[in-house]
Amino acid sequence: MNKKALSAVCIVAGSTIGAGMLGLPMAVGNLGFTMSCVLLVFMWALALYSGLLLVEVDMQVGPGLNFNKMVKKVLGWPGQIIAVLSLAFLLYALLVAYITGMGSILSNIPQVAEHNISTSACSMIFAFTMAFIVFCGTKTILRFNNTFFLTMVLAMAFAFFSLRTSVNIDNLLSVAPNYDYLLASLPILFAAYGYHFCIPSSCKIVEGNRTTLYWAIIAGTIVPLACYALWLFLALGSVPMTQIDQMAGNVDSLIAAISQGSVFVKAVLSIFASFALVTSFFGVSLSLYDLASETFSLKETQLHRIFATIVVFAPPILASYLSPDSFIAALAHAGVGFAVLCLCLPCAMSWKLRNERSKNNIDAPYEVAGGKLSIAFASACGIFIIVAAYI
Numbered sequence: 001m002n003k004k005a006l007s008a009v010c011i012v013a014g015s016t017i018g019a020g021m022l023g024l025p026m027a028v029g030n031l032g033f034t035m036s037c038v039l040l041v042f043m044w045a046l047a048l049y050s051g052l053l054l055v056e057v058d059m060q061v062g063p064g065l066n067f068n069k070m071v072k073k074v075l076g077w078p079g080q081i082i083a084v085l086s087l088a089f090l091l092y093a094l095l096v097a098y099i100t101g102m103g104s105i106l107s108n109i110p111q112v113a114e115h116n117i118s119t120s121a122c123s124m125i126f127a128f129t130m131a132f133i134v135f136c137g138t139k140t141i142l143r144f145n146n147t148f149f150l151t152m153v154l155a156m157a158f159a160f161f162s163l164r165t166s167v168n169i170d171n172l173l174s175v176a177p178n179y180d181y182l183l184a185s186l187p188i189l190f191a192a193y194g195y196h197f198c199i200p201s202s203c204k205i206v207e208g209n210r211t212t213l214y215w216a217i218i219a220g221t222i223v224p225l226a227c228y229a230l231w232l233f234l235a236l237g238s239v240p241m242t243q244i245d246q247m248a249g250n251v252d253s254l255i256a257a258i259s260q261g262s263v264f265v266k267a268v269l270s271i272f273a274s275f276a277l278v279t280s281f282f283g284v285s286l287s288l289y290d291l292a293s294e295t296f297s298l299k300e301t302q303l304h305r306i307f308a309t310i311v312v313f314a315p316p317i318l319a320s321y322l323s324p325d326s327f328i329a330a331l332a333h334a335g336v337g338f339a340v341l342c343l344c345l346p347c348a349m350s351w352k353l354r355n356e357r358s359k360n361n362i363d364a365p366y367e368v369a370g371g372k373l374s375i376a377f378a379s380a381c382g383i384f385i386i387v388a389a390y391i
Contacts, residue, residue: 005212008202012220014149016195017227018280019098020188022251022273023331024228025235025258027188029244030181033172033236037229039189044225046343046381047193051217052368053346053375054199055210059366060353063208066200067341074349083345084295090337091288095316096323097330098281101251102126103320104327105274108252119324127320130278131313134285135305141282148279155272156227160234162265163258167237175241183388187335188328190385192228195221196342197287210366234258249328288312336389343382347375 028036058065061073072080103123106112112122133140199217206212239257247253251273259266292311298304319326351372357364368374 002212004206005216008205008213008216009220009223011198011202011205012195012217013223015198015283016193016221016224018283019101019273019276020192020194020280020331020334021224021228021231022101022254022276023097023188023249023328024192024232025239026244026247026249026254026328027185027331028181028232029236029239030178030241031185032175032177032241033232035177036232036236039185040225040228040232043186043189043193044221046378047190047195048218048221049368049370049374049378050343050346051196051199051221052214053350053378054196055203055213055217056364056366056368057346057349057353058200058203059208059210060364063203067197070200071345071349074352075345079345079348083341084291086337086340086345087291088288090334090341091284091291092315092319093330093333093337094284095281095288095313096319097327097334098277098284099123099127099316099320100324100330101327102274102277102281103324104250104252105255105270105277108256109270120321123320123324124317127313127317130281130285131309131317134282134289134312135309138286141286145279145282148275148282152272152275152279155268155275159265159268159272160230162262162268163234163238166258166260166265167234169237171240172233172237178241183391184332186385187332187339187389189335190343191331191335191338193221193224194338194342195224196346249325251327285312332389336386339382339385343385344379347379347382351375351379 024036028039031039054067054070057070057074061070065073068080068083071083075082100119100123103119103121103126106122106126107117107119133144195217199213202216203213206216235254235258238260239254243257247257252270255266255269255273259269289308289312292298292308293304296307296311298308319330323329350368354364354367354372354375356362
């Protein structure tokens, strides 16, 4: 594998693995390890297919064209409006998840807990601190983010290594799946594979080489699939199902249960969770900041930066304050946005372009296997994921 292909693999894998994996044990724990892995693989295949559809579209409308322009060029203004609204909904939901998740961790730090500082207060402190950093600009974020991402990866490796002796096989195999939780888990599982927005930039990295990009996406998505499966193996193997019900979507409760009283393991897991939340928070908040600047035609003046920061942070801060334990619920809402953006829209674009090629007898430079039947099935899955979030 050459350097460009490896870079594309790293971008796909890096943009996929993040804070969303923290919610996986709580989202699918009641389904049992085997069923959870089946769903993980299915969602991986679905996300991989829709990503390859985006490659198909990207190769036809102009390699490297960003997602927003791609949608506008193929589906017109109606498609672009749906894309912008879905993206805003997705990013706001993710910020709520990250703020509440971080508030849960901070409020249970011994030095904080002894002063009885509430989860809501910790969430607000974290959110306002992050808002100030984002307001200071991209250079400030990049200065922090590279170090934070490396720390997250190292902490994840230490956490996985530390948990290897805590796994009880009975916790994994002796539990009957509770299918009452099946529908609610689907949006969260699909949201864990949200790499699609990096496809245009990956296309530029490999200089439009379709074959290289094709295999980079496959390899780049297999990495998070393996990490998620290992994380579920360690987490669900360390915690009986009865404890999962008591977590109520609380990140710190998950960490406390998995660590089983070990101060060292809890510290490592807390570091991993904290840096996963912070690095994901930076990426999402920057994306939302850019979206706000583009939507309202804002310039790089101080007044406009203040306005953009308020637009980005006011809604999730308010939602987090009103619902401080909404980490899992917010991830489910984010899954709806992902389903629209990363499943329904790629299917719609590919379907339209294939129809146009068929009418004009134009050969496709590249077409994902499976024909229109596969596109219809993927579209139906996207709609089902959206509906499942609100049943």
